[in-house]
Amino acid sequence: MTAHVRVLVVDDEPQLLRALRINLNxxxxAVTTAATGAEALSAAARTNPQVVVLDLGLPDIDGLTVLEGLRGWTNVPVIVLSARSDAADKVAALDxxxxxxxxxxxxxxxFLARLRAAVRRGSVLADTPEVPVVDAGAFVVDLGAKSVTRDGAAVHLTPTEWGILEILVRHEGKLVGQKEIxxxxxxxxxxxxTNYLRVYLASLRRKLEDDPAxxxxxxxxxxxxxxFVRA
Structure with a gap:
């Protein structure tokens, strides 16, 4: 599964970069490394990675700023690395x-298990299983095409947002437990x-609900x- 998967690793610690490169290779x-935020954005545009590993504590640009820069044009899965263990930092990064x-x-x-999971989530959008189009009124979910439209316009979801929405839509009307999701x-x-879910549900509601609150x-x-209900 991992053959030829392009990974961009961004960190300013040479020893960690070297260890990750060796282990991933x-x-x-296929590993590309960057030691600064500017290098990271340039490398991402050049190599179009399938997953990004991003340190928050970079010497030039804050990691969250780099993340926002990436999110401006790509939905590639991003795994944040940080020495900060505070819950607020985690929520900020997820947000x-x-x-x-x-x-x-x-x-x-x-780490490798998490990386493989991120790659799987990223590939979900490329899969093409069977099935239906679910019209919720405010938005339409096409499970076969892995796409969402709202008022006729495409809604851009990250692979993680899609994964959550898909499991809820496939269990329409039924309670899906936090642990199961x-x-x-x-x-x-x-x-x-569970803090992961709160952040992502809030994001999905902002994108899809007429009144997210x-x-x-x-x-x-x-x-x-x-x-999920059609309402």
């Missing part, structure tokens, strides 16, 4: 469009990361999970 990834957040120092095997979209080790379609069942 050994597993068949800016990160798909995952890894706190330094980290174990290489866990987390493990389906992020992987088996994410069952307790009073959603009609993407409903929260407090403490349990979420439900």
């Amino acid at each position: 050994a597993r068949g990834f 800016a469009g990160a798909d995952d957040y890894v706190t330094k120092p980290f174990g290489m095997e866990e 987390l493990q389906s979209v992020w992987g088996p080790s994410y069952g307790t990361q 009073h959603p009609k379609h993407l409903l929260t069942e407090a403490g349990m999970g979420y439900r």
Whole structure:
């Protein structure tokens, strides 16, 4: 699965860059590295990576600014690396469009598992399974084409946002538990990361609901999970 997957690794620690390059190359990834935010944005435009690993503490541009720059033109999965373990920092990164957040120092095997999960999420948009078009009134979800339109205009979702929306739409009318969504979209080790869901549901509502503060379609069942209804 990893053969020829293009990874951009952005970090200003030479030893970490070297370790990641060696480990990823050994597993068949095609690795590009950058040590500054400016290099990262240039390399991303040049190589069109399939996943980005981004340190927040860069010497020239703040990592969140780099992330926002990427999100201006690509929905590539982004894994944020940071020495900051505060929950507010994680939420800020997720809110800016990160798909995952890894706190330094980290174990290489866990990191590689998260990277593989991010690659899978990114490839989801390229898959073409069967199935229906779901018209919720305010927006239309085409499960076969992996696309969403609102008032006839395409809505750009990140792979993670799509993953959450898809599982809810496929279980239309049914409560989908927080743990089920987390493990389906992020992987088996994410069952307790409920702050991820809050951030992404808020983003989906901003993009899809007429009144995000009073959603009609993407409903929260407090403490349990979420439900999609056509309303």
